[in-house]
Amino acid sequence: MRNYEVAYIVDPELDEASQAALDERVAGWISAAGGKVLHVDRWGKRRMAYPIRKRQDGVYVFVQAELPSRSTTDLERELRLQEPVLRFMITAVPAGHPAAAPAPSAGEAAA
Numbered sequence: 086m087r088n089y090e091v092a093y094i095v096d097p098e099l100d101e102a103s104q105a106a107l108d109e110r111v112a113g114w115i116s117a118a119g120g121k122v123l124h125v126d127r128w129g130k131r132r133m134a135y136p137i138r139k140r141q142d143g144v145y146v147f148v149q150a151e152l153p154s155r156s157t158t159d160l161e162r163e164l165r166l167q168e169p170v171l172r173f174m175i176t177a178v179p180a181g182h183p184a185a186a187p188a189p190s191a192g193e194a195a196a
Contacts, residue, residue, distance in 0.1 A: 086120065086151045088180075093164060093173035094143035097130050104144060107169060111148060114163050118156030124149040137171045149178070 091111065095104055112122045128145035137143070152160070157175050164173040 087154055088123070088178040089150050089152050089157065090176045090178055091115075091148040091150055091160065091164075091173070092176070093146055094133070094137070094171045095146065096138075096140060096169040096171060097142045097144055098140075099144070099169045103169070107167065108146060110167075111146075111160075111164070114160055115148070115150045115152060118152055118159060120150050120152035120156060122148060122150050140171060143171050 093111070095107060099107070108125065108127075112125075115122055126147040126149075128147070130142050130144050132141060133143050161173070161175060164170050
């Protein structure tokens with residue numbers, strides 16, 4: 086199992102419930118592939134560098150996950166088929182990189 090960062094940009098006109106459902110689907114696909122979600126970082130609505138599908142803004146979501154290397158193609162296919170996903174990128178995180186370790190919880194950060 087390797088550590089990956091799954092980044093995707095969602096259509097900003099999607100309502101909160103639909104965005105939450107999409108996030109749950111992505112986590113479900115990761116779990117179904119035999120992986121696990123380590124951390125989810127939602128940046129929220131941001132201005133994009135260039136328009137995509139006539140949209141100037143997008144909702145940015147970054148997921149730190151542990152996945153078998155062969156399952157990334159299945160995850161890419163599922164993300165490509167989702168209409169509200171404007172762009173996505175799956176990146177392998179090298180071992181020893183700070184992003185490879187799960188983010189500390191609030192209790193651990195205070196200690």
